[in-house]
Every structure is written in structure tokens, then in C-alpha cells.
Amino acid sequence: MNFFNTIIAIPLALGTTLALASGEETYKAVCANCHAKGVANAPPLGDKAKWAPLIAEGQVILTAHGYVGVRAMPPKGGQADLSVLGFSEALNYMVNQSGGNWKTPSPKILKDIEAEIARRQKGKRD
Numbered sequence: 001m002n003f004f005n006t007i008i009a010i011p012l013a014l015g016t017t018l019a020l021a022s023g024e025e026t027y028k029a030v031c032a033n034c035h036a037k038g039v040a041n042a043p044p045l046g047d048k049a050k051w052a053p054l055i056a057e058g059q060v061i062l063t064a065h066g067y068v069g070v071r072a073m074p075p076k077g078g079q080a081d082l083s084v085l086g087f088s089e090a091l092n093y094m095v096n097q098s099g100g101n102w103k104t105p106s107p108k109i110l111k112d113i114e115a116e117i118a119r120r121q122k123g124k125r126d
Ligand code: HEC
Pocket: 026, 027, 030, 031, 032, 033, 034, 035, 039, 040, 041, 042, 043, 054, 062, 063, 065, 066, 070, 071, 072, 073, 074, 076, 077, 078, 087, 090, 091
């Protein structure tokens, strides 16, 4: 490997590792505390019957409402610095282990999620 290959290969390898790891890593670090075993009635990873009606709400609504928090589900899963995209990737990991097939949100879907988050947060204050 010559010098130019090396300077290209290192960031590529790093980028691939981070991209593949993020959803599952965030799930394990944050969401699994409750969603692995269903603490406080959290829908457990892999429980297709519990996830089916949630998946049916659609990616925009479910991601936004989970991010804002729902009843015993804390906002952002309790990790204050978790981004919308980071939350979305962790949720996609759970959804895709539980009968769904969601993808990383496109910039357009991410905007819709952010709009729904803002709408929901405003509603909560009323
Ligand atoms: C402290 C425990 C806890 C953690 C940590 C947690 N959840 Fe939850 N989650 C819950 C509980 C409890 C519910 C069920 C809420 C209800 O319906 O009363 C829930 C429900 C949800 C729902 C369904 C929301 C709805 O609209 O009904 C989603 C989506 C979700 N969690 C995603 C996540 C993601 C993604 C993470 C990690 C980033 C996470 N949760 C971390 C406890 C947790």
C-alpha cells in the first residue's frame, strides 16, 4: 500500500465502522436498559406482536414521539445528548429486529421527524 492509498483507506475504514456500529451501539448503551427485557412495559426487542402496532404508526410519528418521550419512556431514552439521527438509528435497529424494515431517514424524512418533534413539544406545553 503506498502513501496515497493509506491516507484514503484510513478515513474510509473509520467511516464504515462508525456507520455500521451506531444504531446497534446506541441500542446496547441506552435503549437495552429497558427494551431488552421490557422494563416498565417497554416493548421488548424482537417482540413482533408488541412492535407491530408501533411500526404501523410509521417512521416519522414513532421516531418523533419516542424522542420527545411517551409516558414511562423518557425523552431521548434518557440520554440528553442523543441526536434525532442517533435516536432514529437506535430505533431502526429495534424495529428491524422486531419485524420491520426501516432505513436511515433521508434528509426529507429527518425534516418531517423534526417538525413532528416540534409540534409534539409545543403540544405538551399547552
Ligand atoms: C428508562 C427505560 C427506557 C429507556 C432507557 C428507553 N425506553 Fe423506550 N420505552 C420505555 C417504556 C416504559 C416504553 C412504553 C411507554 C408506554 O407506552 O407507556 C417505551 C416505549 C418506546 C417506544 C414506543 C413509543 C410509543 O409511541 O408508544 C419507542 C419508539 C421507544 N421506546 C424507543 C426507545 C429508544 C430508541 C431508546 C434508546 C435510544 C429507548 N426507547 C430507551 C422505556 C425506555
